[in-house]
Amino acid sequence: MESKTNQIKNKLNTTTILENKEIAPGVYVLKYKKTKAFKAGQYIGLTTDLEVTPRLYTIASGINDDEVQILYNIKDDGWLTPRLSEIKTGSKLYVTNPDGDFIDDNTPAWWIASGTGIAPFYAMFRSGLRKNKTLIHGGRYTHSFYFEEEFSQALGSNYIRCCSQEESEGLYSGRLTRYLQTIKELPKDYRFFLCGSPEMVVEVRDLLIKRGIEYNRIVAEIYF
Amino acid sequence: MNKDILLGKTLEELIQIVLDLKLPKFTAKQIADWLYKKDITSIDEMSNLSLKTREIIKEKFIFGNISSTKVQCSVDGTKKYLYPSNMPNKFIETAYIPDRDRNTLCVSSQVGCKMGCLFCMTGKQGFQGQLTSGEIINQIRSLPERESLTNIVYMGMGEPLDNVPEVMKSLEILTSEYGMAMSPRRITVSTIGIIPGMIEFLNNSECHLAVSLHSPFDEERKKLMPVQNVYPIKDVLEIVRNFDFGRQRRVSFEYIMFKGINDTADHIKELCRILDGIRCRINLIRFHPIPDTPLDGSDDATMEYFKDQLTKKGITTTIRRSRGLDIFAACGMLSTKELIKRQNEDY
Numbered sequence: 001m002e003s004k005t006n007q008i009k010n011k012l013n014t015t016t017i018l019e020n021k022e023i024a025p026g027v028y029v030l031k032y033k034k035t036k037a038f039k040a041g042q043y044i045g046l047t048t049d050l051e052v053t054p055r056l057y058t059i060a061s062g063i064n065d066d067e068v069q070i071l072y073n074i075k076d077d078g079w080l081t082p083r084l085s086e087i088k089t090g091s092k093l094y095v096t097n098p099d100g101d102f103i104d105d106n107t108p109a110w111w112i113a114s115g116t117g118i119a120p121f122y123a124m125f126r127s128g129l130r131k132n133k134t135l136i137h138g139g140r141y142t143h144s145f146y147f148e149e150e151f152s153q154a155l156g157s158n159y160i161r162c163c164s165q166e167e168s169e170g171l172y173s174g175r176l177t178r179y180l181q182t183i184k185e186l187p188k189d190y191r192f193f194l195c196g197s198p199e200m201v202v203e204v205r206d207l208l209i210k211r212g213i214e215y216n217r218i219v220a221e222i223y224f
Numbered sequence: 225m226n227k228d229i230l231l232g233k234t235l236e237e238l239i240q241i242v243l244d245l246k247l248p249k250f251t252a253k254q255i256a257d258w259l260y261k262k263d264i265t266s267i268d269e270m271s272n273l274s275l276k277t278r279e280i281i282k283e284k285f286i287f288g289n290i291s292s293t294k295v296q297c298s299v300d301g302t303k304k305y306l307y308p309s310n311m312p313n314k315f316i317e318t319a320y321i322p323d324r325d326r327n328t329l330c331v332s333s334q335v336g337c338k339m340g341c342l343f344c345m346t347g348k349q350g351f352q353g354q355l356t357s358g359e360i361i362n363q364i365r366s367l368p369e370r371e372s373l374t375n376i377v378y379m380g381m382g383e384p385l386d387n388v389p390e391v392m393k394s395l396e397i398l399t400s401e402y403g404m405a406m407s408p409r410r411i412t413v414s415t416i417g418i419i420p421g422m423i424e425f426l427n428n429s430e431c432h433l434a435v436s437l438h439s440p441f442d443e444e445r446k447k448l449m450p451v452q453n454v455y456p457i458k459d460v461l462e463i464v465r466n467f468d469f470g471r472q473r474r475v476s477f478e479y480i481m482f483k484g485i486n487d488t489a490d491h492i493k494e495l496c497r498i499l500d501g502i503r504c505r506i507n508l509i510r511f512h513p514i515p516d517t518p519l520d521g522s523d524d525a526t527m528e529y530f531k532d533q534l535t536k537k538g539i540t541t542t543i544r545r546s547r548g549l550d551i552f553a554a555c556g557m558l559s560t561k562e563l564i565k566r567q568n569e570d571y
Contacts, residue, residue, distance in 0.1 A: 043454065053420050056454065101446065102453045114571030138571030164569045176571050198338040199350030200571045201450065205340070206348070206516055215342060215518045220450040224338040224351075224386055 012050065012094040018067060019089055024143040026074045027116065028085055029060070030093075031067045038063060038098030040127035041120040041221075045096035046070065048083055054096055055080045058195070058221070060119035060147075062126025068095075071119045071146060102195070102221040108132035109191040112204055114176065115139060117196030120221060122147050125154070134158040138176030138200065142168045177203055186211050195221040229288030229310075230267070230281075231259055231365070232358025234393055235402045245280050253402060255281075260365070260403045265289045288358045289366055292318075302548030305367070309335050309359060314352045316381055318363040320373075321547050328375040331363045333391050334382025339416055341449045343438075343480060345514045346381045350568070355382070357393035364398070376406070378413040379434070385413070385421030395429050408432075409472055416451050417460035426467050434507075435460060437477040439486045440494035448482075458498070465502050475502065480509045481522035487530055496537045505540040512549065 019031040038044075040063055045054030055078075061069035074081045087093075104111075104124050111121040111133060118137055125135075125147075135155055139145055142163060151159045152170075162176035172179050180186075192208055194201045201220045209215055233241065238252035251273065258270045267282050292305035293315075303320045319330040335352035337344065364376065376398065378384040384391045391413065397403035398411060408430035415422055416436045426433065437457065439445040446452040464475055477499070481487050495506070508531055511521035522530070527543055534541040 100453055101442070101456065140570050162571070164571065175569075197350070197568070197570060198336075198340050198347070199568045201340045202347050202350060203568075205342070209518050210516060216444075216447045219446065219453075220340060221453050222338060222340045222450045 114196030231288035296551040298548040332380035360394040
């Protein structure tokens with residue numbers, strides 16, 4: 001079998017960073033030119049060093065956008081993100097081809113995300129999926145609701161922001177699990193897409209199942 | 225100053241430590257002997273090191289053994305140990321499973337788990353943290369039944385190949401001459417198929433591999449195991465199929481049987497198709513429901529039929545005997561209860 005380094009190198013494409021911008025404290029959007037087609041909801045592997053195994057990030061841009069956009073937050077104990085946040089426009093980046101199967105279609109669905117788990121839903125939204133979609137986003141602070149202007153404008157009351165630590169007009173004050181418990185009847189014939197931390201995914205999935213949603217209507221993407 | 229832990233250091237790391245402490249290089253091998261071959265629990269007991277050497281080491285290091293805080297004993301002899309981890313209020317479980325000629329220890333590699341499999345109790349904790357190689361080795365070293373241990377399986381809490389650096393270090397210590405000198409053929413690492421970690425493990429270890437399969441159908445597996453969205457089973461099998469396991473190394477597939485979900489004739493047919501060309505065995509596992517699960521276990525007759533059909537098609541298939549049912553030996557039950565879970569503020 002090929003060495004690990006060679007296998008990874010062979011699968012990586014070299015690209016150049018077009019923009020790397022902090023959009024909220026510790027949260028960045030990184031952009032590079034799109035060269036490979038992808039499906040909304042797919043991820044890429046990304047690294048700044050060929051000797052280091054790429055980390056996976058869901059693409060947060062539309063399938064017809066010219067740029068690939070990645071939403072990431074700095075993990076203090078991580079290897080990549082502290083370095084990534086320092087790199088400038090024009091720097092080299094190594095990325096894998098898009099892959100993954102967290103894919104929605106035009107059928108009715110609820111999208112439930114925490115933190116940067118909003119990325120695949122933004123990709124779906126930018127790619128034209130809006131009708132029959134409800135987006136529930138949980139975050140700690142009022143600045144945790146990335147892309148909120150676009151979502152608000154297009155989804156209106158089907159866009160719910162649940163803020164666990166701060167209060168502000170237009171935000172549900174509390175955790176998203178509490179919000180879900182306040183809903184009298186969940187739509188049992190819809191699909192539910194979950195993306196975010198393992199804790200959120202497991203807690204929400206259990207809650208939905210307890211509330212009568214069949215487990216095979218729940219599709220989960222976990223960040224690891 | 226927080227002192228570092230010696231237990232779990234590889235020989236190479238110990239050499240660097242003694243050189244940094246301006247001690248002779250051979251001291252590293254002496255320390256490794258005490259850590260991995262002898263039954264002591266403190267640096268003071270390293271009697272072939274001079275008192276001065278021990279004092280120098282103790283200024284910066286502690287031994288690092290941790291005793292279990294709870295043990296549950298099953299009527300069938302299975303024991304489940306609960307260990308505190310290095311993280312406050314976080315616990316891990318280790319199950320000791322004695323059998324006729326085989327005594328197996330099921331070790332944990334993480335506190336909690338990130339993978340969120342629908343049928344797993346550990347997953348309900350979410351992810352609490354990575355275990356160090358020292359915490360993994362400690363589960364073996366501090367086991368009262370250590371002398372009678374014949375096999376180790378990395379099938380406890382956590383996904384081992386999501387913690388590759390520490391798991392690989394622990395495997396080195398378990399199998400090296402300087403360490404516990406176990407045969408790698410007595411150790412199995414189980415994964416749900418984290419491909420980069422699996423490649424690293426296959427290339428750098430001689431231990432057996434077990435892959436959690438649970439469904440041969442992509443859409444169905446996706447609902448049971450979210451990892452399928454990222455590392456589909458077909459890609460996992462491609463790696464396994466193309467890897468030369470040699471004559472002695474083994475790959476097996478774990479298959480928990482869920483009533484009416486993954487136990488039909490179609491599943492038998494598809495399993496045979498996707499495993500074609502792979503020299504392997506399938507372990508069928510009874511599902512013992514966890515709280516709030518929507519899943520039920522298949523009945524005995526269905527499991528027997530499934531096994532017979534797969535065997536007829538040429539795949540060595542066994543039904544794993546359930547052990548420790550009265551103490552909920554399946555991992556996650558005890559530690560999830562012990563975990564003082566705070567509500568996550570991130571969502």
